[in-house]
Amino acid sequence: xxxxxxxxxxxxxxxxxxxxxxxxxMRRTASVESxxxxxxxxxxxxxxxxxTHAYCVGIEDLAALERYLHxxxxxDGDPRIIPHFAEIAIGPDVADDPDPELREKIMAxxxxxxxxxxxxxxLMDTIPKVRIF
Numbered sequence: 001x002x003x004x005x006x007x008x009x010x011x012x013x014x015x016x017x018x019x020x021x022x023x024x025x026m027r028r029t030a031s032v033e034s035x036x037x038x039x040x041x042x043x044x045x046x047x048x049x050x051x052t053h054a055y056c057v058g059i060e061d062l063a064a065l066e067r068y069l070h071x072x073x074x075x076d077g078d079p080r081i082i083p084h085f086a087e088i089a090i091g092p093d094v095a096d097d098p099d100p101e102l103r104e105k106i107m108a109x110x111x112x113x114x115x116x117x118x119x120x121x122x123l124m125d126t127i128p129k130v131r132i133f
Contacts, residue, residue, distance in 0.1 A: 001036065001058050001059070001060060001061075001095060001096050001097075002058070002059045002060075002061070002062075002064075002065055002094075002095045002097070002102075002106070003058050003059075003093060003094045003095065004056065004057050004058075004059060004065075004091075004093050004119060005054065005055070005056045005057075005088070005091055005092065005093060006054065006055040006088060006090055007043050007045070007051040007053070007054045007088070007089040007120070008051060008052075008053055008054070008055070008068075008085050008086075008088040008089070009050035009051050009052050009053070009085070009086045009087050009088075010052070010053070010084050010086060010088065011083075011084055011086040012084065013079065014084045015050070017085040018084060018109045021080070022080070022081050022084050023040055023041070023053070025077045025080045025081055026040045026055050026077065026081060026122070027040045028073060028077060028125065029053055029071075029073055029074050029081075030034070030055065031073075032067075032068060032071045032073050032074060033067070033071075034059060034060070034064040034065070034067040034071060035057045035058065035059060035064075035068060036057075036058040036059065036064075036069040037057070037062055037077050038047075038054075038055075038056060039054070039055075039056050040054070040055050040056075040058045041053065041054065042054070050086065050087055050129075051087065051089055052119070061097070062072045062102075062105055062106070062109070065106065065109055069109055069110070069113045070113065070116075075117070078120060079123060081124065081129060082124065082126065083123070085127045086127075086128055086129065087127065087129035087130070088101060088127055088129070088130055088131070089126060089130070089131045089132075089133060090130070090131065090132045090133065091132060091133035092133040116126065
């Protein structure tokens with residue numbers, strides 16, 4: 001199982017209605033076939049750093065992760081979600097798979113997505129602050 005965590009904060013200009021729409025869109029993404037479990041909502045950590053919300057999904061294995069990354073629901077949701085992020089912390093992800101190369105394999109899947117969807121890469125570049133753990 002691969003557990004993927006995002007913590008994020010909204011842009012100042014994002015309205016409460018837009019925040020609710022973003023969270024609903026994220027819940028829709030988290031409900032795709034390749035996701036085993038999920039939660040989307042408030043970040044219960046220290047929100048003083050601006051990371052007020054979180055998205056967490058459990059994904060069975062690398063094959064499921066690849067399906068998740070390219071799922072049409074996921075691809076459709078990102079342009080509705082990403083423009084509202086002031087900052088995002090990606091990870092730390094965790095896994096029960098003992099493969100010592102798992103992190104590199106996951107990163108290779110992300111790099112392949114960036115190469116296949118350059119517009120997604122450009123969209124991610126619009127987030128003012130991105131931290132990867």
